[in-house]
Amino acid sequence: MNINQNDEEFYRVRSSLLPYGRQWIDEQDCQAVEKVLNSEFLTTGPMVGKFEAAVAQYTGAKYAVAFSSGTAALHAACFAAGIEEGDEVITTPMTFAATANCILYQKACPVFADIDPDTYNISPASISSLITSKTKAIIPVHFTGQPANMKAIHKIAQEHNLVVIEDAAHALGAFYNGKAVGGLNDMTMFSFHPVKHITTGEGGMITTNNPQYRDSLLKFRTHGISRNPQDLVENHGPWYYEMEFLGFNYRMTDIQAALGESQLTKLSGFIQRRKKYVQMYNEAFKDLKELTIPFQDQLSDSSWHLYVIRLNLDQLKVGRKKIFESFLKANIGVNVHYIPVYYHPFYKKLGFQKGLCPAAEKLYEEIITLPLHPSMTKQDAEDVISVTKSILSHYSVHS
Numbered sequence: 490m491n492i493n494q495n496d497e498e499f500y501r502v503r504s505s506l507l508p509y510g511r512q513w514i515d516e517q518d519c520q521a522v523e524k525v526l527n528s529e530f531l532t533t534g535p536m537v538g539k540f541e542a543a544v545a546q547y548t549g550a551k552y553a554v555a556f557s558s559g560t561a562a563l564h565a566a567c568f569a570a571g572i573e574e575g576d577e578v579i580t581t582p583m584t585f586a587a588t589a590n591c592i593l594y595q596k597a598c599p600v601f602a603d604i605d606p607d608t609y610n611i612s613p614a615s616i617s618s619l620i621t622s623k624t625k626a627i628i629p630v631h632f633t634g635q636p637a638n639m640k641a642i643h644k645i646a647q648e649h650n651l652v653v654i655e656d657a658a659h660a661l662g663a664f665y666n667g668k669a670v671g672g673l674n675d676m677t678m679f680s681f682h683p684v685k686h687i688t689t690g691e692g693g694m695i696t697t698n699n700p701q702y703r704d705s706l707l708k709f710r711t712h713g714i715s716r717n718p719q720d721l722v723e724n725h726g727p728w729y730y731e732m733e734f735l736g737f738n739y740r741m742t743d744i745q746a747a748l749g750e751s752q753l754t755k756l757s758g759f760i761q762r763r764k765k766y767v768q769m770y771n772e773a774f775k776d777l778k779e780l781t782i783p784f785q786d787q788l789s790d791s792s793w794h795l796y797v798i799r800l801n802l803d804q805l806k807v808g809r810k811k812i813f814e815s816f817l818k819a820n821i822g823v824n825v826h827y828i829p830v831y832y833h834p835f836y837k838k839l840g841f842q843k844g845l846c847p848a849a850e851k852l853y854e855e856i857i858t859l860p861l862h863p864s865m866t867k868q869d870a871e872d873v874i875s876v877t878k879s880i881l882s883h884y885s886v887h888s
């Protein structure tokens with residue numbers, strides 16, 4: 490990577506890129522997958538059920554239903570909740586586009602609530618202000634792994650008879666008010682993409698305590714098909730099945746499930762390593778005038794999917810873009826989470842405009858995601874700290 494002499498004067502360049510997120514795969518994981526490859530089942534089979542049971546036990550939920558991706562899982566949850574054309578669903582713009590896309594898949598309308606300026610999670614006050622007679626559900630996102638204010642969101646949902654679907658793509662292993670995320674609401678979605686806490690390559694899961702939701706989820710992932718004799722309109726024999734509604738092929742494979750079950754046994758260790766590096770970051774950055782470290786809600790025990798710093802731009806001579814580029818030149822693989830969903834051209838065509846969520850829009854202009862994952866070493870974290878301090882010091886108005 491080409492850098493000029495001036496750049497080299499104020500930060501050390503790593504010899505290789507440190508990504509912001511990365512999976513950790515070990516020999517145990519490889520052996521679990523190889524065992525499935527040598528078995529009778531490759532697609533949905535016994536390993537999917539074992540993985541579902543393990544996730545349900547971990548989260549304290551009665552049921553867990555696996556899917557081919559987190560997006561597929563969230564889409565299924567929207568279907569199971571009865572979200573349909575004409576409904577409105579309130580969510581946050583500070584998320585990956587899939588959260589809102591799944592509402593559109595059901596021909597419903599996403600409504601974007603603003604964020605809490607401290608936690609960056611969806612604001613309960615903003616949710617309350619947006620509820621109409623068309624509101625069907627709320628999809629809070631546990632941004633970076635820190636649970637949203639679920640106590641307030643529960644209260645709102647109960648008052649207005651709304652379904653709550655947690656987007657916990659970032660929050661496997663997080664706790665809210667002493668209880669594991671995943672067993673607290675109508676439905677909760679987890680993602681197993683490689684940058685998440687555990688991975689199945691691609692994959693997702695819905696946890697729920699509601700048997701009706703579970704039944705709908707199971708059918709939805711398999712074309713809307715049921716073999717249960719109690720569901721059949723006709724019954725031609727033991728081979729017979731019926732398609733009850735238009736579902737999808739959203740099934741997880743046994744290959745993915747084997748990897749996921751193996752990964753789940755290491756989740757606690759993964760989170761401990763994440764917290765170790767978060768502690769290093771917080772200690773190193775807490776007194777810097779040029780940035781704000783992440784806020785930690787006392788009711789929440791974050792699982793720390795992401796470490797997001799907020800630049801105090803009034804303390805810097807340059808904007809976020811220059812700071813971001815400087816990190817990349819030093820081989821620190823930073824990112825930005827997220828572009829507000831309604832900034833995307835597709836959403837603009839639907840009529841969404843800037844100015845909708847001022848706090849979220851301001852946050853977007855000021856944030857950078859630093860590397861954080863269990864496969865990092867202590868030296869990697871020290872490199873991030875050193876480069877961050879060097880860049881901010883160089884561009885500080887006080888230098």
